[in-house]
Structure formats: structure tokens, C-alpha cells
Amino acid sequence: MEPLRAQQAALADELATVQRELSDLRATGHSPDGLVTATVDGRGIAVDLNLDPRIYRSTDSGALAEKILAALREATDQAAAEAFELSRRVLRDGGRVRLDSDPSFDPVRDLLAGRR
Numbered sequence: 016m017e018p019l020r021a022q023q024a025a026l027a028d029e030l031a032t033v034q035r036e037l038s039d040l041r042a043t044g045h046s047p048d049g050l051v052t053a054t055v056d057g058r059g060i061a062v063d064l065n066l067d068p069r070i071y072r073s074t075d076s077g078a079l080a081e082k083i084l085a086a087l088r089e090a091t092d093q094a095a096a097e098a099f100e101l102s103r104r105v106l107r108d109g110g111r112v113r114l115d116s117d118p119s120f121d122p123v124r125d126l127l128a129g130r131r
Contacts, residue, residue, distance in 0.1 A: 030129055039057070043093075044087060044088065053090045061087060
């Protein structure tokens with residue numbers, strides 16, 4: 016029983032480390048023309064948005080929205096990939112990703128539930 020408790024304690028410590036690293040994670044994306052830069056945190060929540068002043072030369076609000084969304088998508092995709100890499104460290108089998116999964120926490124939940 017003692018080795019199991021030691022293994023669980025080590026896993027809990029590693030999960031706490033991953034959680035701290037996720038809270039510090041930042042990912043940045045850019046619009047194709049480079050005029051919009053978006054930064055998201057480890058959960059994909061926008062934390063910064065920078066619009067180059069040249070963006071105001073056009074009055075096309077739809078184009079501006081698309082540029083913002085493109086930058087956010089790039090940043091969110093990058094954050095999800097980085098979050099998954101952080102969470103993989105606690106997996107014995109390297110983890111598997113489902114298309115409908117939350118890449119930062121589903122692998123850990125699956126492991127803890129015995130669905131490796």
C-alpha cells in the first residue's frame with residue numbers, strides 16, 4: 016500500500032506543478048498581415064490584444080473582426096498544444112487525444128479514472 020501512496024503523492028505534486036505552469040503559460044498569435052496580435056493564457060482566454068495603428072486605414076469592420084479572430088485562433092491553438100505538452104508529463108503512456116477533448120485536462124482525468 017505504501018508504494019501506491021508514494022506514487023499518488025508524486026502524481027499530485029506533478030499535477031500541482033503542471034497547474035502552476037498552465038497559469039503562467041502565454042501564447043501569442045498574429046493575423047496574416049501582422050496588424051493584429053493576440054495573446055491568450057493556458058486556458059485559451061484572451062489576455063492581450065494589440066492593434067497596429069495602420070489597421071485604422073480601412074473602415075471594413077468585418078475584415079478587422081476576421082483579423083482579430085485569426086490571431087486569437089492561432090494563439091489558442093498554440094496554447095492548447097503547449098498545455099497538452101505540459102499535461103503529458105504526468106501520463107505513463109504519453110496520452111491519447113480525442114477530437115472532442117480538452118487537451119490540457121482530459122488525459123489526466125482519463126489516467127486517474129483508469130482509462131489509460
